[in-house]
Amino acid sequence: MIEVKNLQKSFGDHVVLNGIDQKIEKGEKVVVIGPSGSGKSTFLRCLNRLEEPTGGEIWFEGNNITDPSCSIDKLRQKMGMVFQQFNLFPHLTVMQNLTLAPTKLGLMNQGEADKKAKELLERVGLPEKADTYPNMLSGGQKQRIAIARALVMNPDVMLFDEPTSALDPEMVGEVLSLMKELAMEGMTMVVVTHEMGFAKEVATRVLFIDEGKVKEENNPVDFFEHPENPRLQEFLSKVL
Ligand code: ADP
Ligand code: MG
Numbered sequence: 603m604i605e606v607k608n609l610q611k612s613f614g615d616h617v618v619l620n621g622i623d624q625k626i627e628k629g630e631k632v633v634v635i636g637p638s639g640s641g642k643s644t645f646l647r648c649l650n651r652l653e654e655p656t657g658g659e660i661w662f663e664g665n666n667i668t669d670p671s672c673s674i675d676k677l678r679q680k681m682g683m684v685f686q687q688f689n690l691f692p693h694l695t696v697m698q699n700l701t702l703a704p705t706k707l708g709l710m711n712q713g714e715a716d717k718k719a720k721e722l723l724e725r726v727g728l729p730e731k732a733d734t735y736p737n738m739l740s741g742g743q744k745q746r747i748a749i750a751r752a753l754v755m756n757p758d759v760m761l762f763d764e765p766t767s768a769l770d771p772e773m774v775g776e777v778l779s780l781m782k783e784l785a786m787e788g789m790t791m792v793v794v795t796h797e798m799g800f801a802k803e804v805a806t807r808v809l810f811i812d813e814g815k816v817k818e819e820n821n822p823v824d825f826f827e828h829p830e831n832p833r834l835q836e837f838l839s840k841v842l
Contacts, residue, residue: 603626603627603628603630603662603663603758603759603790604624604625604626604649604660604661604662604759604792605624605625605626605659605660605661606622606623606624606625606626606649606658606659606660606661607623607658607659607660607661608621608622608623608657608658608659609621609622609623609624609645609648609655609657609658609659609660610655610656610657610658611641611644611645611648611653611655611656611657612656617814618641618644618814619641619644619645619648619655619814619815620813620814620815621658621814621815622645622658622811622814622815622816623816624809624816626759626790626792627790628758628790629788629789629790629806630790630791630806630807631785631789631790631791631793631804631805631806631807632791632792632793632805632806632807632808632809633793633794633795633800633801633804633805633807633808633809633822634646634792634793634794634795634808634809634811635794635795635796635798635801635808635809635810635811635837635841636809636810636811636812636837637812637837640811640812640813640814641811641814642763642794642811643763643764643794645794645811646683646761646763646792646794647763648660649662649681649761649792650667650674650677650678650681650683650761651667651668651674651678652683655668662677662680662681663677663680663758665677675707679703679707679709679755679757680755680756680757680758680759681757681758681759681760681761682752682753682755682757682759682760682761683752683760683761683762683763684745684748684749684752684760684761684762684763684765685748685763685765686763686764686765686767686768687768688736688741688744688745688747688748688768689748690736690744690747690748690751691736692735692736692737693735694735694736695732695733695734695735696723696728696731696732696733696734696735696736696739696747697716697719697723697732697733699736699747699751700715700718700719700722700723700747700750700751700754701715701716701718701719701754703751703754703755704718704754704755709755715754718754719732719750719754720732722750722753722754723750725750725753726746726747726749726750726780727746727776727780728743728746728747728750731743731747740773741768741769741770741773742769742770742773742774742776742777745765745766745769745773745777746776746777746780748765749765749777749780749781749784758790759789759790759791759792760784760789760790760791760792761791761792761793762781762791762792762793762794762795763794764794764795764796765777765781765793765795766778766795766797767795767796774797778797778800781793781800781804782800782803782804785804793805796841798826798841798842801822801825801826802822802823802826803822805821805822806821807819807820807821807822808820808821808822808825808826810825810829810831810833810834810837812831812833812834812837813833817831817833817834818830818831818834826838826842
């Protein structure tokens with residue numbers, strides 16, 4: 603589904619990603635971990651070109667999305683993204699947040715979008731919040747709405763950038779459960795997170811990004827029980 607070839611990203615002369623190669627198959631759940639500032643968000647944001655790579659190629663469903671002639675808007679619709687800070691539109695109701703993109707892009711008329719949005723509000727357990735504004739929601743509710751908003755577009759892959767890092771501890775569980783359900787339904791997912799329990803339970807593969815490279819990758823059992831890279835061993839000793 604996604605193939606990353608020798609991905610490079612620098613900001614000025616600060617090299618953040620220095621040659622990342624990855625193949626992500628349909629249905630995989632790839633969890634990305636690594637120290638703060640190691641480039642995890644930059645990696646995720648390059649996948650849908652919220653950041654422009656400075657080198658290498660990214661292929662998505664057979665299209666080279668780093669090619670200047672590629673129509674990125676179309677492809678981006680197939681890649682849902684969920685951010686740490688929710689990024690809901692504060693001046694729009696929950697329903698309007700959900701229906702804005704598909705109606706504006708002409709993919710659904712308002713009736714179709716409303717129907718789909720209602721289904722998704724049921725799906726994320728918040729049907730009664732349709733007419734609520736985001737500032738009336740808890741952090742956990744905001745994030746479940748943000749996930750619903752990404753799902754409205756029927757994405758083929760969901761990218762999550764530390765979706766629970768801004769939440770009070772008692773709200774982390776509701777968001778992780780929703781993500782687990784999505785995973786079990788077969789969604790292809792790339793998740794940057796510090797939730798090691800989630801990684802162990804849900805990941806098909808875990809990546810350790812450090813110093814601009816994927817320093818280790820493995821299935822979760824071997825990744826956590828037999829880490830080989832000394833930097834990963836040190837990292838795990840701090841977070842586990
Ligand atoms: P992580 O998500 O692993 O904490 P980031 O991908 O956010 O790391 O950042 C990696 C490095 O890139 C950091 O040193 C950060 O300061 C730098 N960086 C990220 N975005 C920008 C930007 N837009 N301009 C300049 N530097 C940036
Ligand atoms: Mg980050």
